[in-house]
Amino acid sequence: MNISPHIITRFAPSPTGHLHLGHAYSARRAHDFAQAHGGKFLLRIEDIDQGRCKPDYEDAIYEDLAWLGLSWETPVRRQSDHMDDYTAALDILAAKGLLFPCFCSRKDIRQEIEDSGRAPHSHEGPLYPGTCRKLGNAERQEKIKNGLPYALRLDMKKSLDLVGETTLSWTDIEAGEQVATPEILRQTMGDVVLARKDIHTSYHLSVVVDDHLQNISHVIRGKDLFQATHIHRLLQFLLGYKTPLYLHHDLLTDDKGWRYAKRDNSKTLRMMRENGESVTF
Numbered sequence: 001m002n003i004s005p006h007i008i009t010r011f012a013p014s015p016t017g018h019l020h021l022g023h024a025y026s027a028r029r030a031h032d033f034a035q036a037h038g039g040k041f042l043l044r045i046e047d048i049d050q051g052r053c054k055p056d057y058e059d060a061i062y063e064d065l066a067w068l069g070l071s072w073e074t075p076v077r078r079q080s081d082h083m084d085d086y087t088a089a090l091d092i093l094a095a096k097g098l099l100f101p102c103f104c105s106r107k108d109i110r111q112e113i114e115d116s117g118r119a120p121h122s123h124e125g126p127l128y129p130g131t132c133r134k135l136g137n138a139e140r141q142e143k144i145k146n147g148l149p150y151a152l153r154l155d156m157k158k159s160l161d162l163v164g165e166t167t168l169s170w171t172d173i174e175a176g177e178q179v180a181t182p183e184i185l186r187q188t189m190g191d192v193v194l195a196r197k198d199i200h201t202s203y204h205l206s207v208v209v210d211d212h213l214q215n216i217s218h219v220i221r222g223k224d225l226f227q228a229t230h231i232h233r234l235l236q237f238l239l240g241y242k243t244p245l246y247l248h249h250d251l252l253t254d255d256k257g258w259r260y261a262k263r264d265n266s267k268t269l270r271m272m273r274e275n276g277e278s279v280t281f
């Protein structure tokens, strides 16, 4: 295996709730990997969604990770401080003609799918049927002039035309060589949103830009993000970035076999700390 001499890993939580054991496991995997190879471990706060992120949760992230015995490089990158970087990446893609404005609401998309009698789904919800991709330029300009809010979507067909015969692969250091196939990209992602209406960037775009700007050598994260790596690999190609190595680790489950998640009432690290419990991995 080709291990780079400059190992940089990261843990990239969103401060939308308290961390649970699943986060602790992921953070520890990234931290210990860097430590074992004499590398650096970074913490990145993924707070583009300012409506859902809270400063209290960010403070709790620092406290919980320190309680786990982890240390990280400073200063910590906070995504909301770097919106210009995401806009610059969008500009590169726009200059290649790969973005289009999408004015649809979720309801519009559901309606269009119902009307067409087909219901293809991506892992992020109903697959976008391409409604606004089909708009003419005059119609787009008219909507923009009228102040209609819009997201920016990646034109998947044009993107894959640019990829052409190139094989988009990445190395997953446990699962082996992986190929981001056009079929998977088309069927699971469609014209993915790169800039949301409300925040003018997206998870996919920011994570790829940041991993690039922070020279991350190994993206170590849970298997729940394995599918997302297909789109990340495509974005790296379109933006001319190097591809890091990846490791998608198993997801920790509780004693009933359920994945830890913020949305259910998984026991948080804070609760464990307050109860005097300890984390044993």
Ligand code: GLU
Residues within 6 Å of the ligand: 012, 013, 014, 046, 207, 220, 221, 225
């Ligand atoms: N911010 C993402 C999350 O909290 C993780 C991003 C990543 O590791 O790529 O799920």
